Amino acid sequence: ASNKYLLAGHRCHELTGVFKEDGTDVSADFQLTVEVDPTWGTDVSYAQYTGSGTFDDPFVLVNVKGKPAAGGGLIENPVDALTDLISSHTAMTYDTGDMENIKEIMTGRNYKIAVVIDDRQTLEQVLMNFCISFDCDYYIQKGNHVVIAMLDWTFLTPAGYFDRDQVVDFQIDEQSEDIRNKTYYKYRYHPAQKTFSQTRVYSKQDSIDNWGEFLATNEPLELTYVADDVTALDVAQR
Numbered sequence: 001a002s003n004k005y006l007l008a009g010h011r012c013h014e015l016t017g018v019f020k021e022d023g024t025d026v027s028a029d030f031q032l033t034v035e036v037d038p039t040w041g042t043d044v045s046y047a048q049y050t051g052s053g054t055f056d057d058p059f060v061l062v063n064v065k066g067k068p069a070a071g072g073g074l075i076e077n078p079v080d081a082l083t084d085l086i087s088s089h090t091a092m093t094y095d096t097g098d099m100e101n102i103k104e105i106m107t108g109r110n111y112k113i114a115v116v117i118d119d120r121q122t123l124e125q126v127l128m129n130f131c132i133s134f135d136c137d138y139y140i141q142k143g144n145h146v147v148i149a150m151l152d153w154t155f156l157t158p159a160g161y162f163d164r165d166q167v168v169d170f171q172i173d174e175q176s177e178d179i180r181n182k183t184y185y186k187y188r189y190h191p192a193q194k195t196f197s198q199t200r201v202y203s204k205q206d207s208i209d210n211w212g213e214f215l216a217t218n219e220p221l222e223l224t225y226v227a228d229d230v231t232a233l234d235v236a237q238r
Contacts, residue, residue: 003048003049003054003055003056004033004046004047004048004049005046005047005048005049005059005062006044006045006046008044008064008066008067009037009040009042009044009119010042010044010067011034011043011045012032012034012045012064012065012066012067012068013065013066013067013068013073013074014032014064014065014074015030015031015047015062015063016063016064017062017063018030018047018061018062018063019061020057020060020061021057021059021060021061029049029050029051029055030048030049030050030051031047031048032045032047032048033047033048034046045064047060047064061192066114066116067081067084075113076112076113076114077103077106077107077111077112078106078111078112078113078130078134079099079100079102079103079106081113081115082099082126082130085117086123086146092123092144092146093143093144093146094145094146095145095147098148099148102148102149102150105152106134108154109231109234110230110231111134111231112226112227112230113133113225113226114226114227114228115129115224115225116191118191124140127140129224129225130225131148132221132222132223132224133223133225133226133235134150134225134226134231134235135150136149137150179207179214180214180215181203181208181211181213181214182201182202182203182215183201183202183215183220183236184199184200184201184221185199185202185221185222185223185232185235185236186198186199186221186222186223187223187231187232188232189222189224189225196222198229199220200232200233202233202236202237221235223235
């Protein structure tokens with residue numbers, strides 16, 4: 001339709017910025033509108049031009065807060081976003097109890113998700129990028145049953161304790177190729193520009209002082225689904 005730009009195939013929470021291709025801010029002339037698609041019978045969100053005159057740019061760049069939660073607010077917990085997506089695929093299932101356990105871990109770490117998912121991606125691709133971004137694993141069992149696995153550090157306990165009076169001699173043999181004490185990580189992905197706006201480095205300086213510098217990988221850790229500093233740093237540290 002004229003002066004109307006498609007945002008998403010679902011209801012969006014809030015429109016926070018609209019820009020022309022050259023970067024001109026035209027947010028004041030746009031508002032979020034939601035309509036029911038006559039073909040699919042589902043909500044579709046648009047950036048609707050409400051200014052005076054004609055606005056005929058072929059496309060606009062938009063900042064938007066995505067899908068709202070059922071009880072209001074914004075879906076930000078990674079597990080909530082994932083289960084909402086799986087639920088929209090009738091062929092896929094998941095165990096509510098298992099997902100709640102993973103959600104509890106991510107909530108305790110203040111993890112948030114921020115991502116644009118288009119219809120060119122398969123659910124398997126989404127699961128892979130999800131697990132890279134939040135340092136977990138996924139499995140698809142019989143019947144297309146999705147399982148997410150994540151280590152909960154709160155249940156880890158040491159095998160033993162020693163104080164300086166008890167230790168007479170102590171030695172650890174470790175191969176240098178097993179050591180990782182520095183990593184570059186990227187986050188806050190811009191889907192239109194296909195770039196990350198944040199690239200940072202995390203280092204364990206005490207390990208570098210002892211062993212020398214060993215990069216985690218030759219390529220940066222790309223956290224495609226992460227936009228906030230807290231989540232990105234925590235994943236890089238782990």
